[in-house]
Amino acid sequence: MDIFKIVGIGLIATVLAVVLKNQKPEISMQVSVVTGLIIFIMIVTKLSSVLEVFKSVAQKIDIDLIYISTIFKIVGIAYVAEFGAQICRDAGEGAIASKVEFAGKVLIMVLATPILLALLNLILKLMP
Amino acid sequence: MNISVDLIFKIAAIGILVAVLNQILLRSGREEQAMMTSLVGIIVVLFMVIQLISTFFTTVKTMFQLY
Numbered sequence: 767m768d769i770f771k772i773v774g775i776g777l778i779a780t781v782l783a784v785v786l787k788n789q790k791p792e793i794s795m796q797v798s799v800v801t802g803l804i805i806f807i808m809i810v811t812k813l814s815s816v817l818e819v820f821k822s823v824a825q826k827i828d829i830d831l832i833y834i835s836t837i838f839k840i841v842g843i844a845y846v847a848e849f850g851a852q853i854c855r856d857a858g859e860g861a862i863a864s865k866v867e868f869a870g871k872v873l874i875m876v877l878a879t880p881i882l883l884a885l886l887n888l889i890l891k892l893m894p
Numbered sequence: 895m896n897i898s899v900d901l902i903f904k905i906a907a908i909g910i911l912v913a914v915l916n917q918i919l920l921r922s923g924r925e926e927q928a929m930m931t932s933l934v935g936i937i938v939v940l941f942m943v944i945q946l947i948s949t950f951f952t953t954v955k956t957m958f959q960l961y
Contacts, residue, residue: 775899782906786913792936793909796943800902803950810953817957835959842958846951 772805795857802849836881840874847873901946905939912936 779801786794817838824834847870854863912935919928954960 775902779902779906782902782909786906786909789913789916790909790932790935793905793912793939796939797902797905797909800905800943800946803946804899804902807950807953810957814957838958839960842954842960845958846954 768808772808775805776801791857795853798856799853802853806849833881836877840877843870843873843877846870901942905942908935908939 779797783794783797783801786797821831821834824831847866851863851866851870854860854866912932915931915935916928919925919931
């Protein structure tokens with residue numbers, strides 16, 4: 767099963783990162799970054815099949831595609847922002863990590879506002 | 895996508911090599927060369943990591959339609 771391969775890679779990479787920690791902390795940080803990227807790229811093919819299922823279900827219920835793609839965008843932004851913030855926090859840079867998270871939140875807000883407006887308009891229309 | 899696991903081992907090997915070289919140069923009294931070798935090691939590893947990060951970003955972009 768894939769999970770064993772991934773846990774194996776994670777453990778080996780952690781050992782290598784710890785070995786390099788006191789001599790070369792910058793290279794050990796890059797080992798952890800590369801491990802995270804490799805594990806994500808291995809898993810992403812499975813994620814795409816799940817996303818396809820969501821899209822087909824949405825088409826069946828004929829929900830407007832703009833909402834589903836906005837949800838996908840928001841999930842993507844949230845994931846990438848969290849990934850970057852976690853790496854910065856591992857390297858000990860809490861300030862940079864919080865800035866990255868803040869930027870991610872702002873971008874998600876920007877994406878979410880049109881949907882909020884559509885919802886508000888709908889509610890106003892329903893009001894007597 | 896030639897994303898393979900031995901990239902991790904390659905980077906770790908470079909890191910260990912640079913650390914050892916650093917110690918040798920320090921012991922033999924050449925501090926500035928030790929500094930240079932560690933910088934070169936970091937830059938080489940950075941090239942590999944940046945190439946992988948660009949692949950990661952294009953994957954996420956196509957996955958979540960984040961154009």
